[in-house]
Amino acid sequence: MHDKTHLVDQITGHRRMRRNRKADWTRRLVQENHLTVNDLIWPIFLVPGKGIIDPIPAMPGVNRMSVDKAVEAVKQAADLGIPAIATFPNIEMEKRDQTGSAILDANNLLNEATAAFKKHVPNIGVITDVALDPFTSHGHDGILRGDIIVNDETVDQVVRAAVMQADAGSDIIAPSEMMDGRIGAIRRGLDAAGHQDVGIMSYATKFSSGYYGPYREAISTSGLLKGDKNSYYINPANGTEALRDATLDVEEGADMLMVKPGLPYIDICWRMKEAFGLPVFAYQVSGEYSQIKAAGMNGWIDEQRVMMETLLCFKRAGCDGILTYFAIEVAKKLAKG
Numbered sequence: 468m469h470d471k472t473h474l475v476d477q478i479t480g481h482r483r484m485r486r487n488r489k490a491d492w493t494r495r496l497v498q499e500n501h502l503t504v505n506d507l508i509w510p511i512f513l514v515p516g517k518g519i520i521d522p523i524p525a526m527p528g529v530n531r532m533s534v535d536k537a538v539e540a541v542k543q544a545a546d547l548g549i550p551a552i553a554t555f556p557n558i559e560m561e562k563r564d565q566t567g568s569a570i571l572d573a574n575n576l577l578n579e580a581t582a583a584f585k586k587h588v589p590n591i592g593v594i595t596d597v598a599l600d601p602f603t604s605h606g607h608d609g610i611l612r613g614d615i616i617v618n619d620e621t622v623d624q625v626v627r628a629a630v631m632q633a634d635a636g637s638d639i640i641a642p643s644e645m646m647d648g649r650i651g652a653i654r655r656g657l658d659a660a661g662h663q664d665v666g667i668m669s670y671a672t673k674f675s676s677g678y679y680g681p682y683r684e685a686i687s688t689s690g691l692l693k694g695d696k697n698s699y700y701i702n703p704a705n706g707t708e709a710l711r712d713a714t715l716d717v718e719e720g721a722d723m724l725m726v727k728p729g730l731p732y733i734d735i736c737w738r739m740k741e742a743f744g745l746p747v748f749a750y751q752v753s754g755e756y757s758q759i760k761a762a763g764m765n766g767w768i769d770e771q772r773v774m775m776e777t778l779l780c781f782k783r784a785g786c787d788g789i790l791t792y793f794a795i796e797v798a799k800k801l802a803k804g
C-alpha cells in the first residue's frame with residue numbers, strides 16, 4: 468500500500484472521464500453523434516451553355532456547370548447516396564433587370580436544370596431558391612424601388628416563381644430572400660396550384676454576413692450589389708430576433724428550417740431545434756468552405772479533418788443535415804469508411 472496521495476485523487480475521487488476515452492473501442496461505443504451521407508445536401512452552381520465546367524477561383528474545387536455536365540455530377544451524387552441538391556444559377560447579365568423578371572421565365576436556367584435532374588436522376592431531391600438575386604441587375608434578393616427593397620411586391624413575385632419551380636419539378640422550395648410573410652404566401656400559392664406535396668425549407672434565420680463573399684463571385688453578383696442586405700437579413704448580433712423570425716415561418720407552414728451561415732451561428736441551430744422540433748439544416752456557406760480550403764491548401768490546418776469535424780459539430784448542435792460544398796468529398800470519404 469502506498470500512502471502517497473496525489474492532489475488530483477482528492478479532487479476527482481472515483482470520477483475519471485478518461486476511462487471511456489481509453490481505447491478506440493470505448494470511444495466508438497460512447498460516441499453520441501454520427502455523420503452519414505443522409506445528412507448531406509449538395510449546393511451546385513449552374514451556367515448557361517453546354518459542356519461547361521468552370522472553376523470558381525474563390526472556391527477551390529467548386530465549379531459552375533452547364534446543365535448537361537450538372538446532370539452527370541448529380542448522377543454521381545445520387546450514386547453516392549446524397550439525398551438532395553440545392554441549385555443556384557449564374558444568369559447572363561443581359562437577362563438581369565431591376566425586378567428580376569427572368570425568374571418568371573418558366574424555361575429559365577434554374578427550371579431547365581430542375582426538369583433535367585428530375586428526368587435523368589429521379590431519385591435525388593431538388594431544392595430550389597426563389598430569391599431574386601441571381602436575376603436582378605442590382606444583386607438584391609428583392610425588387611428595388613428607389614432605394615427600398617419592397618416587401619409585398621417581392622413576395623407576390625416570389626410566389627409566382629415558386630409555383631413555376633414546382634411546375635418544373637422542384638421538390639422543395641427554399642426561399643432565402645427573407646421578406647416578411649413569404650412562407651405563408653408560398654404555401655397558399657403552391658396549394659392553389661395543386662402542389663400540396665411540394666415542401667418548404669425556410670431559410671428561417673439568414674444573417675447579414677460577410678461569409679457570402681465567394682458565393683457572390685460564383686453567381687456574379689458581387690460587382691452589382693449596391694449597399695448591403697441589412698434591411699432584410701438578420702443582424703449577426705441578434706439570436707432572440709432570429710428565433711422570433713423562425714417562429715413566424717413555423718406558424719406560416721414551413722416544413723423544414725435552415726440556419727445560414729452555419730458554424731458561427733451554431734447556437735441558433737441548437738435553439739431552433741429545441742424550440743420547434745422541426746428538421747433543422749445548417750448551411751455551411753461559401754466563406755466557411757473557402758476558409759477551410761485556403762487554410763488547408765496553405766498547410767495551416769488539416770483540411771480533411773476540419774471538414775469532417777465541422778460537419779459533425781452541426782450534428783452535435785442538433786442539425787438534421789448540412790448544406791455543404793464538401794458533400795461529394797465527404798460522401799466519398801464516408802463510403803470508404
Ligand SMILES: NCc1[nH]cc(CCC(=O)O)c1CC(=O)O
Pocket residue numbers: 596598599600608643644678679680681682683696751752753754
Ligand atoms: N439569396 C442570396 C443567397 N443565396 C445563397 C447565398 C449564400 C450562399 C453561400 O455563401 O454559400 C446568398 C447570400 C447572398 O448573396 O447574400
